[in-house]
Amino acid sequence: MAPKKVPVEEPVEPEEPELVEGDETELETGLKLPLTPNDVGRVWSLDCAAQSKLLTELLGLEAAHPPVARREIICDFHLFNLSHSKMQCLTQRQGAVFHAIMAAILDKMAGWADGASQGASASECFNEFQRLLLIHSVNDPPSRLPIFGVQEARRLTDYTSGTLFKHFLLYQFCARSERDVETLRFSVEVERPILPPALANARQKPSRRPQQTPENQDDGTGISTEEKTAGGAGEDPSEEIQRIVEEKLRMTEARLEAKLAQREQQFMERIAKKG
Numbered sequence: 693m694a695p696k697k698v699p700v701e702e703p704v705e706p707e708e709p710e711l712v713e714g715d716e717t718e719l720e721t722g723l724k725l726p727l728t729p730n731d732v733g734r735v736w737s738l739d740c741a742a743q744s745k746l747l748t749e750l751l752g753l754e755a756a757h758p759p760v761a762r763r764e765i766i767c768d769f770h771l772f773n774l775s776h777s778k779m780q781c782l783t784q785r786q787g788a789v790f791h792a793i794m795a796a797i798l799d800k801m802a803g804w805a806d807g808a809s810q811g812a813s814a815s816e817c818f819n820e821f822q823r824l825l826l827i828h829s830v831n832d833p834p835s836r837l838p839i840f841g842v843q844e845a846r847r848l849t850d851y852t853s854g855t856l857f858k859h860f861l862l863y864q865f866c867a868r869s870e871r872d873v874e875t876l877r878f879s880v881e882v883e884r885p886i887l888p889p890a891l892a893n894a895r896q897k898p899s900r901r902p903q904q905t906p907e908n909q910d911d912g913t914g915i916s917t918e919e920k921t922a923g924g925a926g927e928d929p930s931e932e933i934q935r936i937v938e939e940k941l942r943m944t945e946a947r948l949e950a951k952l953a954q955r956e957q958q959f960m961e962r963i964a965k966k967g
Contacts, residue, residue, distance in 0.1 A: 714730040714784065715730060723789065723824065725789065727751070729788045735774055747774075753767055759870060759871070766867070773790065773794045796820070796824065797824075798863075802864065818857055825845055829845040
């Protein structure tokens with residue numbers, strides 16, 4: 693009698709844990725969230741420098757964008773959008789959805805989503821932004837979800853219009869083009885300085901300052917004895933100034949009288965000619 697076969701138990705696959713709201717990576721509308729709501733909360737709890745480092749790790753920007761300049765621009769783009777979401781008092785889930793919408797627009801603008809040789813135009817990107825925002829602002833599940841209210845959607849539209857779409861070409865250029873680096877090298881010849889003269893041949897030069905004598909010696913008042921003597925022999929400085937002023941006035945008065953006489957003579961000559 694043949695031995696009975698021992699039944700082989702099939703391995704039971706472990707059930708995947710059900711995602712809660714803070715851990716969801718995709719919505720019912722099909723929008724994929726690069727950052728979960730919990731990730732957004734972690735970013736909001738850090739300072740600016742730590743936020744950039746965490747975003748780079750969560751989004752895998754080092755592998756996706758090896759050039760440092762482009763990686764920093766893209767990181768700042770996402771960081772500014774998340775900061776604005778926090779400033780508008782949005783929830784972590786709303787911040788994650790808004791970040792996903794802006795990330796999708798960035799991919800479409802740069803042509804990374806479909807590998808296009810050139811990115812989409814500003815009108816195409818704005819229409820896509822409107823479509824995604826409208827889908828997540830209407831209560832009609834599962835194709836539409838009420839993630840944002842009417843006022844919140846309006847404020848997000850105003851923000852995007854004044855930032856991304858106002859400088860669309862600049863953002864597109866930074867996302868698609870590499871930064872040009874130009875290195876200039878110069879060869880400069882520096883002449884060797886002349887050797888100083890030997891100190892053994894140094895001679896003391898005579899002083900150019902006048903020697904102090906009893907006649908020009910200063911007594912500490914800033915006026916030498918010779919100047920005091922000359923000043924004392926003359927007249928009072930105030931009288932001298934008054935005399936100069938009076939002389940100038942007389943000269944000015946004489947010039948004015950001469951001009952008046954000349955103009956009066958010219959006037960009489962014109963009258964005589966007309967008569």
